[in-house]
Amino acid sequence: MTAEQNFMLISMIFYLLFVLYIGIRCSKKNNNVDDFYLGGRRLGPFVTAMSAEASDMSSWLLMGVPGLAYLTGLCDAGWTAIGLAVGTYVNWLLVAKRLRDYSQVCGAITVPDFFSKRYGDKKYVLSSISAIVIIIFFIPYTASGFAACGKLFESFFGVDYHIAMVISAVVIVGYTCSGGFLAASMTDLVQSIIMSIALLIILVFGVHTAGGISTVIDNADHFPGFLSMSSTYDPKTGQALPYEFLKIVSTCSWGLGYFGMPHILLRFMATENSDKIKISRRVASVWVVISLAAAVFIGIIGFDLSKSGIIKSLSESNSETVIVRIANLLGGSGPVFALIAGVVLAGILASTMSTSDSQLLAASSSVSENLISQAFGINLSDVQKMFTARGTVVLISILGIILAWNPDSSIFQIVAFAWAGFGAAFGPSMLYALFWRRSNKWGAFAGMISGGTMVFLWKYLIAPLGGVFAIYELFPSFIVACIVNAVVSLMTKAPDQEILDEFDKVGNN
Numbered sequence: 001m002t003a004e005q006n007f008m009l010i011s012m013i014f015y016l017l018f019v020l021y022i023g024i025r026c027s028k029k030n031n032n033v034d035d036f037y038l039g040g041r042r043l044g045p046f047v048t049a050m051s052a053e054a055s056d057m058s059s060w061l062l063m064g065v066p067g068l069a070y071l072t073g074l075c076d077a078g079w080t081a082i083g084l085a086v087g088t089y090v091n092w093l094l095v096a097k098r099l100r101d102y103s104q105v106c107g108a109i110t111v112p113d114f115f116s117k118r119y120g121d122k123k124y125v126l127s128s129i130s131a132i133v134i135i136i137f138f139i140p141y142t143a144s145g146f147a148a149c150g151k152l153f154e155s156f157f158g159v160d161y162h163i164a165m166v167i168s169a170v171v172i173v174g175y176t177c178s179g180g181f182l183a184a185s186m187t188d189l190v191q192s193i194i195m196s197i198a199l200l201i202i203l204v205f206g207v208h209t210a211g212g213i214s215t216v217i218d219n220a221d222h223f224p225g226f227l228s229m230s231s232t233y234d235p236k237t238g239q240a241l242p243y244e245f246l247k248i249v250s251t252c253s254w255g256l257g258y259f260g261m262p263h264i265l266l267r268f269m270a271t272e273n274s275d276k277i278k279i280s281r282r283v284a285s286v287w288v289v290i291s292l293a294a295a296v297f298i299g300i301i302g303f304d305l306s307k308s309g310i311i312k313s314l315s316e317s318n319s320e321t322v323i324v325r326i327a328n329l330l331g332g333s334g335p336v337f338a339l340i341a342g343v344v345l346a347g348i349l350a351s352t353m354s355t356s357d358s359q360l361l362a363a364s365s366s367v368s369e370n371l372i373s374q375a376f377g378i379n380l381s382d383v384q385k386m387f388t389a390r391g392t393v394v395l396i397s398i399l400g401i402i403l404a405w406n407p408d409s410s411i412f413q414i415v416a417f418a419w420a421g422f423g424a425a426f427g428p429s430m431l432y433a434l435f436w437r438r439s440n441k442w443g444a445f446a447g448m449i450s451g452g453t454m455v456f457l458w459k460y461l462i463a464p465l466g467g468v469f470a471i472y473e474l475f476p477s478f479i480v481a482c483i484v485n486a487v488v489s490l491m492t493k494a495p496d497q498e499i500l501d502e503f504d505k506v507g508n509n
Contacts, residue, residue, distance in 0.1 A: 011342025087255020
């Protein structure tokens with residue numbers, strides 16, 4: 001490696017050691033299972049906001065979104081960003097406070113646990129189904145994070161993709177297993193700051209290198225549809241393709257996914273004071289808007305730099321390394337700039353790690369609490385539960401590594417599918433559970449099954465038909481789950497009075 005690359009590697013190693021240190025410090029505060037899974041419900045408003053958004057904005061923020069904008073221009077990435085920004089705000093506005101209060105009233109410490117306790121499901125059918133859904137969709141989601149780490153080190157340092165991926169996974173598993181939810185939340189706070197710095201640095205440097213914002217826009221405007229919000233650029237033909245209204249709606253439906261994301265919903269449940277959620281909402285919404293806008297524009301800047309011959313031209317999944325290429329250009333300007341570029345690369349690691357740790361915790365809690373303890377009726381002590389949870393983290397990480405073994409896999413596409421799965425399976429059921437008094441466990445059960453199943457059917461059987469069917473699978477799947485949940489709830493027995501009284505109690509808080 002060159003001297004500049006050594007400086008960059010020093011920055012990244014320092015960062016990795018720092019997050020491991022946080023995990024060790026936080027491990028001393030884990031006195032029971034509630035501490036390990038929810039941090040004792042003592043997250044402040046700023047930590048709640050930033051950890052929620054850092055766990056949300058995974059590697060696709062710094063790699064997937066810029067890569068999509070690089071390939072096809074403003075339209076696809078832009079409507080996705082708009083949907084996510086609106087979804088973030090609405091999720092904080094509608095779900096956060098009520099879920100925090102409801103989960104405390106019914107004594108739930110995981111999302112599957114909440115569904116069962118909300119509906120008085122003493123056989124834990126809902127929590128078992130929820131746990132299975134979490135495992136199914138979190139494994140590929142986690143795999144996308146490991147793939148991002150592998151691509152980062154391979155494209156920048158020439159390190160073997162597989163070796164880099166495994167080492168990154170070991171670090172993530174290390175601090176997650178030791179520190180639990182509190183460690184994940186505190187590192188997410190640090191990681192959100194690093195991610196912000198990385199976006200800002202690359203944005204400023206990229207604009208400067210390209211010759212200014214006006215130059216970037218003028219150059220990109222020469223390519224048909226690249227800067228349009230009603231058409232998209234086709235990199236294969238060099239022509240503009242129409243972006244129909246239905247496609248815009250389905251792309252914006254990314255925002256619907258927030259209502260069903262377990263790793264984000266857990267942050268709502270863990271906040272210290274529900275009255276301070278308004279502060280968290282404002283912080284989170286502002287950060288998301290700025291970071292998404294920056295990520296989209298970085299893709300456009302990278303496209304301009306490629307066409308100018310400043311960085312190499314990228315295609316297909318390689319486009320997701322555009323931010324790495326710009327960081328490499330920055331690092332070649334001297335030792336100081338190399339250290340700064342190292343911070344950028346640490347930001348990419350941060351975006352990956354902040355989501356992976358939260359996903360691993362949500363999945364591990366589902367296995368130990370909802371499957372082993374509740375569904376199978378195996379009584380475990382707190383120590384045994386924590387041991388099982390940590391073992392689950394390791395197992396899911398191994399499966400994630402196996403799924404991410406192919407270096408040509410697309411981070412954005414993997415995340416899009418997993419996002420749709422959670423949004424359709426959990427989103428409608430969560431909204432009905434929080435706001436519809438008449439909803440019952442059979443409706444929730446049917447909604448989860450129909451939503452999760454429809455994601456697979458639409459993705460692999462219906463969307464390939466093309467035409468009006470070639471839309472993002474979350475949109476139709478979410479609608480199907482809403483309809484099925486409502487119909488089944490109305491066709492089956494109304495909830496018991498005890499459940500209705502608890503619903504009313506939360507509503508009066």
